[in-house]
Amino acid sequence: MIRAGLLWAGTLALMLVACGETAKDNAVAPVDGESAGVNAAIPSPAMLNSVLPQRTPTAAPVAGSFAAVSNTAMSVTGDVTIAADTLSFSLDQSYGTGGASVTTAASPYAGADIWADLFGVTADTPVEIRPVTSEQVGAKARNGGLCGKAKASFVAIARKAAGTPDELLQIAAFQGPAAPGNGASPDSLCGTYTYMPKGN
Structure with missing residues (x-):
């Protein structure tokens, strides 16, 4: 029984190591200059200006x-x-x-x-x-x-x-x-x- 328990513990350890390696392999590396936190997904003002249309100023017609x-x-x-x-x-x-x-x-x-x-x-x-x-x-x-x-x-x-x-x-x-x-x-x-x- 002790031997069977040791075999089960060893198998469980191997499974945990395998899962950790899989998660590591699938992780997305952060872009240079950005952190890997939530803020990395927020576009910068410069990025917004490059994709948003530039607005023409408006004013009431002179009369x-x-x-x-x-x-x-x-x-x-x-x-x-x-x-x-x-x-x-x-x-x-x-x-x-x-x-x-x-x-x-x-x-x-x-x-x-x-x-x-x-x-x-x-x-x-x-x-x-x-x-x-x-x-x-x-x-x-x-x-x-x-x-x-x-x-x-x-x-x-x-x-x-x-x-x-x-x-x-x-x-x-x-x-x-x-x-x-x-x-x-x-x-x-x-x-x-x-x-x-x-x-x-």
Whole structure:
């Protein structure tokens, strides 16, 4: 009986060793730089940024009436009233616009030139870019329209210090087929115009 007990104990020991080796063989080695704990399964912020879609900043479309304050605005356009699909200026000109895209002022408008430098706004300021779909420039318009005698093809709108007593509205006009961006030519910029909300 003692001999049988010893044989059983030896068999059990061999079984335990075999199980331990099998578990060891099947274990998954941790990835370099990660621990083998639970945190190893949590993706890093860098990994998330590489797989999640990047969001385009959004902002409510600019609308309202604004008084010309810069020399270019006072001499070329006069005051402006902005709606979802039009920009109407008091100096005998108006522009129909298509659906807007929105970027931030940290983005380029031509080559490496960025909106923040053009408008004098912070890098996170939303910039609304609208294609011009129609242009009506009357005889009373000075110097032609936003782009002089050329047709304006895009307008960009940004609110500086939005919601404060110092708020200003910035408008830039562009000509040519290319939308403002790093692929556009610096020569496509026609000019910039500055306004303030009426009632401020």
